Amino acid sequence: VIVVDEQCVRTDVLKEAKRFATPVVATSDKLCLGLRDRTNDACDEIVKDLTGGKEVGALILNPEKVGEVVTRVAMNLSGKREKDKKGPEREEIINEAARCTNCGWCSRHCPNGLPIGDAMKAASVENLEKIAELYELCNGCGRCENDCEREIKVFDLIAKAAQIELKEEKYVVRSGRGPIQDVEIRNVGPPIVLGEIPGVIAFVGCPNYASGYKEVAEMAEEFIKRNYLVAVSGCAAMHIARYKDEEGKTLYEKYPGNFDRGGLPNVGSCVANAHILGAAIKIPNIFARKNLRGNFEEIADYILNRVGAVAFAWGAISQKAYAIATGVNRWGIPVILGPHGSKYRRLFLGRGDKEKEWILNDRRTKRKVKGEPAPEHLVYCAESKEEAIVMAAKLCIRPNDTSRGRQIKLSHYVDLYKRNFGSLPDDLDLFVRTKSDIPITNKEEILEFLDEKGWKEREPPTEPSILDLGE
Numbered sequence: 001v002i003v004v005d006e007q008c009v010r011t012d013v014l015k016e017a018k019r020f021a022t023p024v025v026a027t028s029d030k031l032c033l034g035l036r037d038r039t040n041d042a043c044d045e046i047v048k049d050l051t052g053g054k055e056v057g058a059l060i061l062n063p064e065k066v067g068e069v070v071t072r073v074a075m076n077l078s079g080k081r082e083k084d085k086k087g088p089e090r091e092e093i094i095n096e097a098a099r100c101t102n103c104g105w106c107s108r109h110c111p112n113g114l115p116i117g118d119a120m121k122a123a124s125v126e127n128l129e130k131i132a133e134l135y136e137l138c139n140g141c142g143r144c145e146n147d148c149e150r151e152i153k154v155f156d157l158i159a160k161a162a163q164i165e166l167k168e169e170k171y172v173v174r175s176g177r178g179p180i181q182d183v184e185i186r187n188v189g190p191p192i193v194l195g196e197i198p199g200v201i202a203f204v205g206c207p208n209y210a211s212g213y214k215e216v217a218e219m220a221e222e223f224i225k226r227n228y229l230v231a232v233s234g235c236a237a238m239h240i241a242r243y244k245d246e247e248g249k250t251l252y253e254k255y256p257g258n259f260d261r262g263g264l265p266n267v268g269s270c271v272a273n274a275h276i277l278g279a280a281i282k283i284p285n286i287f288a289r290k291n292l293r294g295n296f297e298e299i300a301d302y303i304l305n306r307v308g309a310v311a312f313a314w315g316a317i318s319q320k321a322y323a324i325a326t327g328v329n330r331w332g333i334p335v336i337l338g339p340h341g342s343k344y345r346r347l348f349l350g351r352g353d354k355e356k357e358w359i360l361n362d363r364r365t366k367r368k369v370k371g372e373p374a375p376e377h378l379v380y381c382a383e384s385k386e387e388a389i390v391m392a393a394k395l396c397i398r399p400n401d402t403s404r405g406r407q408i409k410l411s412h413y414v415d416l417y418k419r420n421f422g423s424l425p426d427d428l429d430l431f432v433r434t435k436s437d438i439p440i441t442n443k444e445e446i447l448e449f450l451d452e453k454g455w456k457e458r459e460p461p462t463e464p465s466i467l468d469l470g471e
């Protein structure tokens with residue numbers, strides 16, 4: 001039984017479900033799929049109609065009734081629809097693949113440019129390996145099927161070819177935990193604000209990845225190992241669970257779920273990502289006693305200047321994802337999009353080289369002070385995993401970092417940059433305020449670099465802000 005609410009639902013869900021004799025239950029008046037409203041009908045009647053195939057689905061706007069109907073229909077159908085569950089058989093895949101002319105039209109429309117024609121060619125001579133391999137890189141959008149002039153059911157063939165692996169696929173996902181408690185914020189707030197936890201990195205959102213889900217898990221692990229606090233939600237949280245290391249362990253089995261450095265808490269569903277933002281909002285409330293009511297500007301300013309948080313929406317699909325990203329931006333938190341994010345255009349990109357744009361107000365001394373591009377951008381679309389992790393380490397830098405905090409953050413930024421691009425970051429001088437900010441491991445090399453840049457020490461702000469200096 002397929003149950004749909006109102007988001008992330010393929011528009012052809014009813015058509016596809018019919019092919020496999022799967023009843024569909026719609027539960028929201030925003031997405032009724034043209035189904036008959038059965039909200040006021042007796043459960044027995046609805047169950048009978050769905051089990052017997054009299055109706056393809058039902059609209060039920062009462063959640064309790066949905067629970068009862070869906071469970072009973074699933075139990076009734078269990079075992080009865082074995083024959084309907086099957087996609088094409090091996091022979092059919094081979095025959096269908098042989099109809100492919102390798103015209104390349106599907107690949108041109110595939111968001112990931114997958115080599116479908118080549119895989120079909122191999123499948124037509126009984127080598128199904130290539131077509132099965134496409135499964136991990138495919139996001140199931142169905143554009144290929146829509147655009148094939150020969151009406152080949154490309155996604156069906158891919159899914160069927162990968163079925164052996166899929167059948168055996170088992171993984172452990174950490175269950176969604178809900179909001180972060182005040183007591184947890186009390187533990188991690190000071191090291192986050194002072195910069196000693198190098199950053200809070202959130203992986204949220206949809207699965208429109210350019211190179212499969214593995215990258216999300218790899219990026220998450222990179223930051224966990226470096227003692228960042230990595231929080232996840234939604235599809236990203238589920239996809240992380242599909243990645244296993246050489247010993248067959250998922251990140252959830254390797255790292256703890258607490259909201260602390262080196263932890264990997266899963267806050268829950270897609271929209272539960274609001275709990276991660278909620279944690280950032282609680283920090284100024286708990287530490288700086290900032291009033292939560294009617295105090296948006298001050299709290300956003302606090303987060304922007306003190307809380308080194310960055311979110312990844314690596315596979316953002318919808319306008320909803322983009323709306324969430326810009327909503328998070330309003331609170332002073334940058335978002336990194338994956339390669340497909342370029343469709344949203346680039347927005348809120350800063351210019352680190354324009355010194356005047358980074359002047360800060362020091363609210364304690366009531367003076368204007370020289371600042372730094374921290375964070376330089378609010379929405380950044382990265383073309384590769386490597387570019388993204390380096391950018392995330394940089395975007396975690398905040399004007400309020402203590403020297404110790406800045407040292408830690410810069411050591412990760414420098415290390416990641418060198419590892420991925422082979423040199424010191426060209427803008428490093430912008431983030432070194434005094435010699436005490438310089439990471440010990442690269443001190444000599446960085447001092448030499450700073451000399452070449454004509455770098456001069458500057459005083460770190462005591463209470464950095466972009467709000468007015470006040471009276």
Ligand code: SF4
Binds near residue numbers: 101120151
């Ligand atoms: S569009 Fe159809 S015929 Fe052309 S390469 Fe793709 S699957 Fe083959």
Ligand code: SF4
Binds near residue numbers: 110111137143145
């Ligand atoms: S369903 Fe998969 S293979 Fe087909 S266009 Fe979408 S991503 Fe590409």
